[in-house]
Amino acid sequence: MKNKILKKTFTAVFLLFTIVNFSQGNSANILLDAFYSKIKSQKNPQIIDARGADEFALNHIEGALNFNLKSEDYEKHVAALNPSKPVFIYSIAAYRSGLLSTDLAKRGFSEVYILEGGIASWIGGGKPFYSNLKSKLSLPEYKKILTDNNYVLVDIGSKYCATCKTVKPILESIRSQYGEKLKIIEIELEESPQVIADLKTVKVFPTLILYENGKIVFKKDGLGDLKNDVDLALASK
Known part of the structure; x- marks a missing residue:
């Protein structure tokens, strides 16, 4: 009984803290389903x-505006937004969306939401998106x-993702070590967005999957210790 009371008290305090935070113009990172639901609840979501x-020209969430802190017409874009309505921000990782959300929060925007995992999460979760090309794969x-x-290692990422670039030399090392025993395929958002959407399993870039x-x-x-994980998985094969 005591634990239930404590749990309810904690939940109430947490919700109050969240409300206070947003009333002060703070931002929050949220997962795909919550981000999508909040967008769908708005008549004309920002x-x-x-x-x-x-990057935007290749693929993006339908209805999205494209700007960040480095945009020449940044002030014009911000002035066109309604600070009393929620703003939904995403990028390829957390850096650019984080900087933008911080600035909007300082300007008094009441609700600013950042999509955890960015465009990788959105397309990788099978949500509708615009693309100007047909997937190569x-x-x-x-x-x-x-x-x-028998064995396939899949690297899913983007040429605009900094962490994804660090995967490439590791893949070359793995390819040299295992040769024809291990098939390695590299899928980039800019070349094959639809297959990433169809897989419905990608949450971040890079995503690495080993199949047997x-x-x-x-x-x-994420990258983690990819080489070691592959070695362990194939050690006795």
């Missing part, structure tokens, strides 16, 4: 893509690769 213009082709190879006979051995949200 969605901001804080990536660069070249389709889901049937992806599945065929898994069927045709079509079944997942491990899935990593």
Whole structure:
């Protein structure tokens, strides 16, 4: 009984703290489902893509505006927003969206939400998006690769993702060590967004998945110790 009372008290305090924070103009990182639900609850949601213009041109959430703190017309964009309504921000990681949300909070915007995982989470979660190209790799082709190879290591990322770039030399090391025993495929958002959406398993970039006979051995949200994990998984194979 005492634990239930404490739990209810904690929940009430947490909710009050959240309300106070937003009344003071703070921002919050939220997961995809909550981000999507809040957007759908708005008649004309204020969605901001804080990536660069070249990234935005390739793919983005439908209805999103594109600007960040480095945009030449930044003040004009901010002035066009309604500070009393929620603002929804995303980028490819947390850096640019974080800077933008901090500035908007300082300017008195009542609710600022950042999508945890950015565009990777949105498209990787199968939510609707705009793309100006057709994916180079389709889901049937992806599945065929898994069927045709005993071991497959999949690297899912973006050329605009800094952490994704650090994966490349590690993949080359793994490729040199295992040769034809391990098939490695690299999927980039800028080339094959639809297969990433169809997989409905990507939350962040990079996402790394090791398959054995079509079944997942491990899935990593982020780089971690990829080389060691692959070595452990294939040590006795």
